[in-house]
Amino acid sequence: MHQVNPIIETKDLVKDYYDGGNVIHAIKNASIKIYPGEMVGIMGPSGSGKSTLLYVLGLLHPPTSGTYLFKGENILNYTAEEQAVFRNKELGFVFQSCDLLPNSTVFENLELPLVYAGADHRTRRQRILDALDRVGLSHRVDHWSNRLSGGERQRAAIARALVNNPSLILGDEPTGQLDQENTDAVVAQLRELAAQGFTVVLVTHEDDIGRACDRIIRIQDGTVISEGWDDATISSHVLEGLS
């Protein structure tokens, strides 16, 4: 039987924040696995640690303890510089509030991660056009980003997350500022990316977005209370990998 290896495997991941004299146990011994091509929702009450878990998975926050393998590699052992290269190459981030540079075109916004990756001019142009094409925004390539509609801006942010062809897309309530129509469009977009083989992990508190995911990792008070494995919605290729 064909065996699928997880793209992400954490064991007893802990994240404490030190706030003045207080310790906040934001993540308590999270042991999770995420498989390639899955779209996984992280859900739980406000303050339960959803964003923290996402940021730890994205190497934006260092965990306090525990292990984290990405494609079998112990990325926590990387130097800060290696981690930065890893993030640029393998991860794409989409946040709730649109963080495109306002006084720049869509092209210029998408070019930044490519410049950082050291791509030459020709490659940059190709990757930018490819990424915009994936999200249906090719016609907006030379638009000022602040002239885009809210939905277009978030699709541009998704395209920016895609330019370096990452294996993992991380979203923190990526539709939090959007109306229903644009939310549906962005969710459909993320589903499409998962169908193309990208792995998508997104924090959400909206049930209809959760239903669009292959499974839900539920977190409560810093503890992962379910990984969603017994959910009927689990995708078949994941089940295949587990059997």
Ligand SMILES: Nc1ncnc2c1ncn2[C@@H]1O[C@H](COP(=O)(O)OP(=O)(O)O)[C@@H](O)[C@H]1O
């Ligand atoms: N930078 C920080 N410093 C101190 N405490 C933090 C920080 N970020 C989050 N927290 C605390 O960690 C807990 C989890 O927060 P967070 O991950 O943002 O939850 P969620 O995204 O589920 O709302 C909360 O108690 C929050 O106040």
Ligand SMILES: [Mg+2]
């Ligand atoms: Mg949050």
